[in-house]
Amino acid sequence: MFSSIILLTKSLISIPSTRDNKKALNQVLDLALREVKDFTIELFEKEGFPSALIYPQKTRPNNFKIILNAHLDVVSGREEQYKPYEKDGKLFGRGAVDMKGAAAVEILVFKEVAKKVSYPLALQLVTDEEIGGFCGTKYQIEKGVRADFVIAGEPTDFGINNKAKGIIWLKIKTKGKAAHGAYPWRGKNALLITFLSLFVELSFI
Amino acid sequence: MSISKEELIKLIVNLIYFKTITKDQESVKKAFAFIKDYLKKSNLFVKEFQKNGFLSLAASNSYIDFSKKYDIIFHGHIDVVAASEKDQFKPKIKDGKIFGRGALDMKGGLGVLIYLMKKLPKTDKKIILLITSDEEIGGENGTNYFFKDLGLRGNFFLTAEGERDYLLKVKQKGVVMFKLKAKTKGEHSAYQWLSENAIIKIFNCYQKIKKLFPKKKSKDHWYSTINLGLIKGGTAVNSIPNEAEASFDIRFCEPWQSSDAIINKLKKIIQKERLNFELIYKTEMMATDIKNFYVNNLNNVVKKELNIKKDLYFKNHGTNDARFANIVGIPSVGFGPIGDNYHAPSEFVYIESLVKYFNILEKFVLL
Numbered sequence: 001m002f003s004s005i006i007l008l009t010k011s012l013i014s015i016p017s018t019r020d021n022k023k024a025l026n027q028v029l030d031l032a033l034r035e036v037k038d039f040t041i042e043l044f045e046k047e048g049f050p051s052a053l054i055y056p057q058k059t060r061p062n063n064f065k066i067i068l069n070a071h072l073d074v075v076s077g078r079e080e081q082y083k084p085y086e087k088d089g090k091l092f093g094r095g096a097v098d099m100k101g102a103a104a105v106e107i108l109v110f111k112e113v114a115k116k117v118s119y120p121l122a123l124q125l126v127t128d129e130e131i132g133g134f135c136g137t138k139y140q141i142e143k144g145v146r147a148d149f150v151i152a153g154e155p156t157d158f159g160i161n162n163k164a165k166g167i168i169w170l171k172i173k174t175k176g177k178a179a180h181g182a183y184p185w186r187g188k189n190a191l192l193i194t195f196l197s198l199f200v201e202l203s204f205i
Numbered sequence: 206m207s208i209s210k211e212e213l214i215k216l217i218v219n220l221i222y223f224k225t226i227t228k229d230q231e232s233v234k235k236a237f238a239f240i241k242d243y244l245k246k247s248n249l250f251v252k253e254f255q256k257n258g259f260l261s262l263a264a265s266n267s268y269i270d271f272s273k274k275y276d277i278i279f280h281g282h283i284d285v286v287a288a289s290e291k292d293q294f295k296p297k298i299k300d301g302k303i304f305g306r307g308a309l310d311m312k313g314g315l316g317v318l319i320y321l322m323k324k325l326p327k328t329d330k331k332i333i334l335l336i337t338s339d340e341e342i343g344g345e346n347g348t349n350y351f352f353k354d355l356g357l358r359g360n361f362f363l364t365a366e367g368e369r370d371y372l373l374k375v376k377q378k379g380v381v382m383f384k385l386k387a388k389t390k391g392e393h394s395a396y397q398w399l400s401e402n403a404i405i406k407i408f409n410c411y412q413k414i415k416k417l418f419p420k421k422k423s424k425d426h427w428y429s430t431i432n433l434g435l436i437k438g439g440t441a442v443n444s445i446p447n448e449a450e451a452s453f454d455i456r457f458c459e460p461w462q463s464s465d466a467i468i469n470k471l472k473k474i475i476q477k478e479r480l481n482f483e484l485i486y487k488t489e490m491m492a493t494d495i496k497n498f499y500v501n502n503l504n505n506v507v508k509k510e511l512n513i514k515k516d517l518y519f520k521n522h523g524t525n526d527a528r529f530a531n532i533v534g535i536p537s538v539g540f541g542p543i544g545d546n547y548h549a550p551s552e553f554v555y556i557e558s559l560v561k562y563f564n565i566l567e568k569f570v571l572l
Contacts, residue, residue, distance in 0.1 A: 169442050181432040181454035182522040
């Protein structure tokens with residue numbers, strides 16, 4: 001088992017599956033799916049990002065008990081980072097910890113136990129986590145995939161990560177009134193309006 | 206001496222034809238050749254100067270020698286800002302106005318000064334006209350060359366900058382322009398406690414600097430101001446910016462203030478905030494005493510000629526080259542003919558104001 005985890009992790013790392021390399025995203029998913037070809041594989045695709053849901057049943061159950069979730073995309077790295085190597089008990093390479101190592105484990109665990117457990121278990125493989133997850137995990141949820149419990153194999157130093165902050169990304173556009181710099185009272189400084197409203201009045205800082 | 210309106214208009218129109226945009230010193234050279242030729246038949250002494258490639262011309266009724274003190278120093282700049290339309294260098298006369306690039310800023314006023322020098326009656330006063338070619342980019346190699354490097358001194362200085370109204374500009378704010386640079390560690394934006402934000406650092410520093418320049422209630426806005434004009438920083442919405450820079454424009458006018466006094470105060474705050482300071486530009490303020498003999502005389506002549514009762518003293522928020530003379534202790538004013546739309550395509554000067562301007566200066570010189 002141990003050697004097959006290392007072997008699979010290394011082959012996953014050797015594919016530069018970054019957001020802008022759609023070919024590599026398909027390749028890395030194909031490689032992973034080769035491990036679970038004896039199961040039902042449901043393929044999804046949104047905006048060019050492929051993902052898969054794998055389960056032993058012939059048709060998808062309404063509700064899984066547990067879903068093992070893994071993403072196979074990585075943030076961009078230098079060319080040599082896609083050549084994995086072992087040293088001092090560690091495996092080095094782009095995505096080794098985030099999260100192709102964990103993905104390999106989840107794939108192989110699923111393969112090992114999915115048909116043995118008495119409840120519906122699924123493996124969810126996505127390729128867009130690093131840029132938001134909207135075309136992978138979120139899209140599958142939109143398509144009705146449900147479960148009582150999900151484990152995403154992200155690295156947590158063996159901690160159980162049960163909370164995550166919400167995010168709001170926003171842009172403020174301010175229109176002021178231009179004037180010569182010697183006559184500031186004739187204008188309205190758009191930079192100041194932005195800063196003062198956001199930082200001073202809302203006191204985010 | 207009587208004025209020939211036609212000759213004056215012709216002179217100004219000819220000056221506008223030269224495309225004397227500041228960086229085009231070849232055109233300045235041609236314009237100076239034209240002016241020298243125009244003054245050839247007069248008894249004036251004419252001399253050309255040059256610093257860092259910028260040409261200047263001086264014309265005087267006495268031998269040009271900067272070891273003596275002149276009574277009156279007249280000044281005009283031949284350079285203009287670039288024109289958006291080509292035909293701005295083809296002046297047009299319509300409805301009593303001369304249209305063209307530089308008509309108001311400031312070939313109109315300059316033309317009057319050249320004409321006045323040519324027609325100058327006999328006088329004991331030593332009068333010199335300086336024509337420079339770098340006012341639009343700061344005046345360091347033109348006007349300031351005469352005062353700072355050549356040691357030119359006099360009892361009175363007048364630059365013929367045109368305005369929307371007849372104004373005697375006796376005060377000007379000083380300028381300090383500077384850049385602040387901040388460097389921090391930078392981090393993923395979800396981990397705010399791991400790094401300071403370079404943009405916010407600059408903004409916080411600005412909040413402290415701003416206290417040096419409190420807004421005051423005053424109709425003429427004669428208080429010092431600071432403008433945050435430019436800010437750069439950040440690479441992505443989910444990164445804490447690790448580098449930022451911002452540029453500021455201070456215009457000062459309080460009696461205690463000098464550019465160095467302000468820079469010292471700025472540096473104290475900036476060092477405390479651990480930011481980097483970079484000076485972009487500085488120039489001192491101008492404050493001419495209105496009780497000065499020449500200034501007072503000019504004010505009286507203008508009032509009489511325009512038939513008005515109110516003094517025309519004016520405080521200038523922007524700058525013109527008169528400050529260079531004032532910095533070395535010469536009572537200085539900006540005063541010119543009137544028009545509108547300077548630096549714009551429809552720039553013009555009123556012909557009638559050119560005539561009035563000539564009459565005023567002629568009476569002033571002979572007083």
